[in-house]
Amino acid sequence: MSLNPPEHTEQRRALRDAFGKQTLQRLTAPIRDTTGELLDQLEDALTEGPRADFVHTSDQLPISVVGRWLGLPARDFDRLHQLTREHTYAQELFPTPRRLEQADLASGELQAYFAAIVADRRACPRDDVISNWLTLWDTVVPNRPAADVTVRRMAMFSLMAGLETTAALLASSVRLLAQHPEQARLLRSHPEHTSALVDEALRFDPPVQVISRVAPRDMTLAGVRIAAGQVAYLLIGAAQHDPTVHERPDIFDVRRPGRRHLAFGAGAHYCIGAGLARTMAIQFVEALLRRLPSLYLPSPPLWESRVAFRRMESLPIAWRRPGREG
Ligand code: HEM
Incomplete structure (x- = not known):
């Protein structure tokens, strides 16, 4: 994300196949199976107690899918x-x-972890994404230690970019469905509109609220002067509630015409994992609506004190079993 052409273009090209249609097809079965297991666990939790914390569920799907894919x-x-x-x-x-210090320690541990994984794939290549990136990158940079560093960064970044974001999308989709039961009912009878729900959740409550850029030269952006080297923060969350772009932006509506949003960014750095994130969310929500209809929020969610990566710390949910619906 912090690269410019030509490095960015080269690395993005190297990543492209790993995120392509074939990968999505290959991952469909693991996503379905993991979703099934998670919903079994959720159903058990809701059967045993009056409520469950959905964040435990939403956190597990992305790591299981992205981890297996890598x-x-x-x-x-x-x-x-x-x-x-x-x-x-x-x-x-x-x-x-304190958070910054923790982030720094986590970064060090992740780098060491992925350095070991890359070294292992060098020694014993497998039919997996990281081994394939090494083979590919060796043809781009004829210097193996440098290739190892690039592949380590690509793997680590792909993991980090995919987990918190997708988990937040799953949790916000379920929160919004529970708060709008009439829209949940519509989707149960028309599951083909689940992708519209996912896009509306991405518009209404995007997991990444803020992205940033460093100005390469003095410039004016939407009437604001930005000097060379200054950082510009772009508020995706606010842009998606702009009434000049979205009619009645503060209403959550899966029937909203058009699916325009910036939740996956735009331009050269547009999220390369968007297809994978969407596939996970659509499959998960379809299965959830089939298996656990009539979820509701017994108490409000608890939000983490964050701005850029919006996330719930806990999302209590409860279930009105079929037959007991009022
Ligand atoms: C709902 C889930 C997701 C959201 C909301 C999201 C959001 C974003 C956004 C806003 C950007 C652009 C950042 C910028 O321009 O500064 C981005 C880039 C990126 N995302 Fe995602 N992302 C999601 C899921 C994923 C997944 C599942 C993966 C991979 C497993 C992934 C990998 C990436 C990568 C590698 C980039 C950098 C692309 C580049 O610089 O060319 N993302 N994402």
């Missing part, structure tokens, strides 16, 4: 998820010194 051992998933969470604070607007 060929990482399942025993490492919990730790990787924890480190990614801690690292995200490095990109917050107002992190406390």
